[in-house]
Amino acid sequence: MSNSSSSRRNLQYLVRIILVILRFIDTGLCSEVDNITSTQSLSDPGMLSSPGGVFKLGFFSLWYNFSVTTVIWVANRDKPLRDSSGVVKISRGGNIVITNGEEEILWSSNGSTSQVNSNGLLQDSGNFVLVDHRDNMTTIWQRFEHPSDSTIPRMRISENTKTGEMVEARSWRSPSDPNIVDFSLRMNARVFSQVYIWKGRRPYWHTGLWNGQIFIGVQNMYSVVSDGFDVVNDREGVVYFTGPVRDNLFRKLVLDWIGNFVQSIWDVNETNWKIIWSALNNDCEVYGTCGPFGSCNYLESPVCSCLRGFEPKHREEWQKGNWTSGCIRRSALQCQVKNNTAYSSKEDGFIKMELMKLPDFAETSSTTEDLYRIQCLRNCSCIGYAFDSSIGCMSWSKMIDIQQFQSLGNDLYIHVHIQSLCFLQIMVMTLRKS
Structure with a gap:
């Protein structure tokens, strides 16, 4: 040997x-x-x-x-x-x-x-605790606040919004090496709560905002994932995400060595773990696959396309399948050209995109949807907006990590110069006829 x-x-x-x-x-x-x-x-x-x-x-x-x-x-x-x-x-x-x-x-x-x-x-x-020997009740330290790659019921992924302290999961290096590597699972509770997978210093996946019932950026959260999942603010500055605790079934959530976040349940009949949900089901789930102002649809080929009114920033790279540079506006908003929002907004408008995973970096407002639409139309830095009955109005000054869902997504309204968009559509129709 x-x-x-x-x-x-x-x-x-x-x-x-x-x-x-x-x-x-x-x-x-x-x-x-x-x-x-x-x-x-x-x-x-x-x-x-x-x-x-x-x-x-x-x-x-x-x-x-x-x-x-x-x-x-x-x-x-x-x-x-x-x-x-x-x-x-x-x-x-x-x-x-x-x-x-x-x-x-x-x-x-x-x-x-x-x-x-x-x-x-x-x-x-499953918690391993260090307690005061006098009563075995006063907890000095607990392993639930120091996860490895796995979380089980009653464990929390959290952020202290006052101190910045986090409880996060960290993946193994490989299936046979538990050493810590770049992938981490973290809570972000700056305004509305959401969960991220990070790869080093870059986001790798994110849930979208929590609306009090679900994370709106998770495609199938209305089914198995929402079964007992919750985000809680303890009113002392700690916001945490926790998994299902409502039944006695064995469940686990694992951040695996390739950066996927997987929920499994123990199958008693087959005596093994059965995966019931995973974060990375396709290439579109990876954060920013199509770059800024690009939209991802895993049912199309190629999966990336520019938002309407936008075009590839680097067309040659785009055609080779490198979409990370994203897209840019085809025509400037008229308020950018004339610097007169009250007048030029008449030439700008919105394109509605249905069933979307909304972009990251949303700014929120309690303004009514109708009023917010007018405000966004008159503001050249407002790239688009959306509305959720629990969150309120959301707007963006930059857009990344947009995905076309097949069901249960949100309506996203993109701020564009309507006249140039109509002209482009007429030109396309003319070319098709010829």
Whole structure:
């Protein structure tokens, strides 16, 4: 056996909380403890079990066959143990720590505690908590606020609008490597709440605004995705997104290693996970596929087209299938030409686009739709507007990440110079006849 193969076999990642779908079968190869205290630690190959036996916390290697288990959390993602000397214990400062045989700390909960004798508990919710040993109730630190790639019922993806602090999920590097990479799932609650997948510093997917019932930019949110999903403002500055908690079915949401956000449910009959929804069903779901002022329709070929009244910014690139530069206006709005909004607005108007995923960067207003239409018409910086009964009026000074839905989308009104658009339509008809 080569040295590299031997190293791979010895490489272990600690600690992973494992979601057990079937009852855990005790083979006698490892011992289980109820909790971790200042006098009781957890050593490889021991395990910590939740009271109901559904969740386990322990040591494992990536090359172990998890036939009835699912990994939902990894503590020391970027600092793997190299042998079986790992220990989980309460440090002198009262935190949960992972150490190797040399007593080197590979991971710490870093909770703010003055309780030297705190306890580590694995709960039936799947939460691993550090609590005050005096009552086992006062939470000092909890793993629900430090997700890996997965969220389960009662977990939250959140943003503190006062401090900017976030609870976010981070994807694995690959199916066999839990190290942190560029993909992250975050809440954005600046005005109206929405959820983003980020790839590094760039958005990769987004839900559109939350209207109190659904995210309006998710095509099939009226069906499986809306089953128990909610966005909550706790009135103390924290806004969070949480998954279904209304039933006892096993569910999970995973930000996978290719940046897809997937909801799965455990199929008892087939004893495996069944995907019931995913964010990235087609190329149009990827943020900004067609660039500024481009619209994406996965049923057409090519999938990208310019909004009416716009044309490709770089036509040669567009024809080669590189749409990221987007589109520009074919003809300027008349208020831009004459600098007289009261007069020139008569020559400008709106084109209605139905069943649309609305663009990102919406500005909102409580003004009535009729009045807002007039205001947008007289404002050259208003590229377009839309209306939702729960959100109100939305307008844009720039447009990106627009998609043509097949059902249940919004009406989007694009601000254009009507006369030039009519002339273009006449020319097209004439060419067709000739």
